[in-house]
Amino acid sequence: MNVQQLVEPDRVHKSVYTDQAIFDAEMERIWERTWVYCGHESQVPAPGDYYAVTIGRQPMIMVRQGDGSIKVIHNRCPHRGVQLVGNLKGNTGNAFVCSYHAWSFHLDGKVRAIPLAKGYENTRMTRDNPDCSVKPAVRVDSYRGFVFASLSDEGPPLADFLGEARIAFDDMCDRSPVGEVEVVPICHRVIQHSNWKFFMENQLDSLHPSVTHQSTGISAGRVEKRLKAEQGAAPLYYHYLSTFASSFEQWDAVQTINFPRGHGILKAYMGLRPRDPDTLEHEAQLVKAYGAEKAEEYLSRSIHHVLVYPYLSVQSPLQQLRCLRPISPDKTLSEIWHFRLKGAPEAIYRRSLWYYNLVNSPATMINADDLENWTKGQWGLQSNGGDWVSFHRWYGDDREEKGVTYSNHGTSEAVMRNQFRAWTQYLTA
Numbered sequence: 001m002n003v004q005q006l007v008e009p010d011r012v013h014k015s016v017y018t019d020q021a022i023f024d025a026e027m028e029r030i031w032e033r034t035w036v037y038c039g040h041e042s043q044v045p046a047p048g049d050y051y052a053v054t055i056g057r058q059p060m061i062m063v064r065q066g067d068g069s070i071k072v073i074h075n076r077c078p079h080r081g082v083q084l085v086g087n088l089k090g091n092t093g094n095a096f097v098c099s100y101h102a103w104s105f106h107l108d109g110k111v112r113a114i115p116l117a118k119g120y121e122n123t124r125m126t127r128d129n130p131d132c133s134v135k136p137a138v139r140v141d142s143y144r145g146f147v148f149a150s151l152s153d154e155g156p157p158l159a160d161f162l163g164e165a166r167i168a169f170d171d172m173c174d175r176s177p178v179g180e181v182e183v184v185p186i187c188h189r190v191i192q193h194s195n196w197k198f199f200m201e202n203q204l205d206s207l208h209p210s211v212t213h214q215s216t217g218i219s220a221g222r223v224e225k226r227l228k229a230e231q232g233a234a235p236l237y238y239h240y241l242s243t244f245a246s247s248f249e250q251w252d253a254v255q256t257i258n259f260p261r262g263h264g265i266l267k268a269y270m271g272l273r274p275r276d277p278d279t280l281e282h283e284a285q286l287v288k289a290y291g292a293e294k295a296e297e298y299l300s301r302s303i304h305h306v307l308v309y310p311y312l313s314v315q316s317p318l319q320q321l322r323c324l325r326p327i328s329p330d331k332t333l334s335e336i337w338h339f340r341l342k343g344a345p346e347a348i349y350r351r352s353l354w355y356y357n358l359v360n361s362p363a364t365m366i367n368a369d370d371l372e373n374w375t376k377g378q379w380g381l382q383s384n385g386g387d388w389v390s391f392h393r394w395y396g397d398d399r400e401e402k403g404v405t406y407s408n409h410g411t412s413e414a415v416m417r418n419q420f421r422a423w424t425q426y427l428t429a
C-alpha cells in the first residue's frame with residue numbers, strides 16, 4: 001500500500017474508504033496510537049463505576065478508582081482472555097471478577113486473587129508476574145472532565161494533541177456558571193453504513209446543507225414564519241431547522257479554520273441569545289461568575305462545530321458531542337451524547353435537548369438525510385464507476401498561516417484536504 005499514491009492534494013483514491021488493509025492500517029497507526037476519547041468523567045461518578053469503550057479495535061474499560069482517579073484498562077482477563085465486563089456500563093464494586101474462573105482484579109487491573117493458587121506454584125503464572133494483571137492503557141488524561149486514553153507511549157501529551165480544538169471543551173464548559181458540564185447518561189448509538197471519513201468530512205461541509213437539508217429547512221421555515229405572524233414569536237427550535245435552508249451564499253460566507261492533525265472549526269454564530277427570561281437569567285449567572293467582559297466573550301463565540309480529528313464532532317454552544325468508533329471500512333458506530341451545563345437554568349438544558357432530538361437524533365430528518373447520503377456514497381465508491389473522490393473546490397484559494405488553513409469561502413473543500421493531510425501523516429509516520 002502506497003499511501004502517497006492514494007492521496008493527492010486535491011483528490012483521493014476511493015480505496016481509502018473501502019479497502020480492508022487500509023482500514024486495518026488506520027486502526028493501528030491512528031486509533032491505537034493517538035489519544036482517543038473515552039467519555040466524560042460524570043459517566044463514572046462513583047468508585048467501581050465503569051463504562052466499556054472501544055479504542056481502535058481494542059475493547060477497553062474506563063473505570064473510577066477508589067482514590068477518585070479514572071483508569072482505562074483492557075477488557076480482558078489475563079488468564080484465558082475472557083472479557084471482564086459484558087455490559088456497556090455498571091458498577092463492579094471494588095474488584096473485577098472474571099466470570100470464567102473467578103480470577104479477580106483491583107480497579108486498576110492489578111491482580112487481586114487467583115483462586116486455587118497452589119496449582120500455579122512453580123509455573124510462570126504466579127501473582128508476582130505482571131502478566132497476571134490486566135493490561136492498562138499506556139496513558140490516560142482528561143481535559144475539563146473529558147477523558148482520553150492512548151495505547152502508545154509515543155506522541156504528544158493530550159493538550160498538545162488537542163491543540164486549538166480544545167476550544168470545543170472550553171466553549172462547552174465556560175457556558176456553565178461553575179465551569180463544568182455533566183453528561184446526560186443516555187446516548188443514541190447509531191451504526192452508519194459508511195466509512196468513518198464520510199462523517200468527518202460532512203461535519204464542516206457547508207456546501208451540503210442547502211441541498212441535503214433543503215426540504216426540512218424550508219418546511220420548518222414555513223411553520224416558523226406562520227407562528228411569528230400569528231403569535232408574534234416562534235419557538236427557537238423551528239429556527240434550529242430553518243437555518244439549514246439558509247441560502248448557498250450565506251453558507252459560503254462562513255469560514256472554516258483548519259488546524260494541524262486534521263482538527264477544525266466551522267465558524268458561525270448560532271444565535272442562542274433570544275431575550276427570554278431564561279436566557280437573561282443564564283447570562284446574568286455568567287456575568288456574576290466571570291465578570292461582564294468574560295461572559296460576553298463566552299456567549300458570543302462564533303462556533304458551529306469543532307472537529308477533533310478523527311473521531312469527534314462537538315457542537316459546543318449546544319453541548320452536543322458525537323463520537324465515532326469505526327467497525328469496518330463500511331461500518332461505523334456513532335455515539336451521540338449531550339451534556340447539561342451545571343448550575344444553569346433548566347430551560348437552557350431543554351433548549352439543547354431540542355437540538356439533540358431535532359437535529360442529531362437518528363430519528364430526525366436532518367440526521368436521516370445525512371445518513372442516506374453517506375450510505376449511497378459508500379455504495380458509489382465500492383463500484384467501478386470511477387476511481388477518485390474530488391476535493392477541488394476552491395483549491396489554491398485558501399489562506400495558510402503557520403500550519404493553519406483559513407478558508408476564504410465556507411464551501412471550500414479545505415476541510416477535506418486538511419483532514420487528508422493529517423491522515424497521510426498518521427499513515428506514513
Ligand SMILES: [Fe+2]
Nearest residue numbers: 208209212370
Ligand atoms: Fe448534513
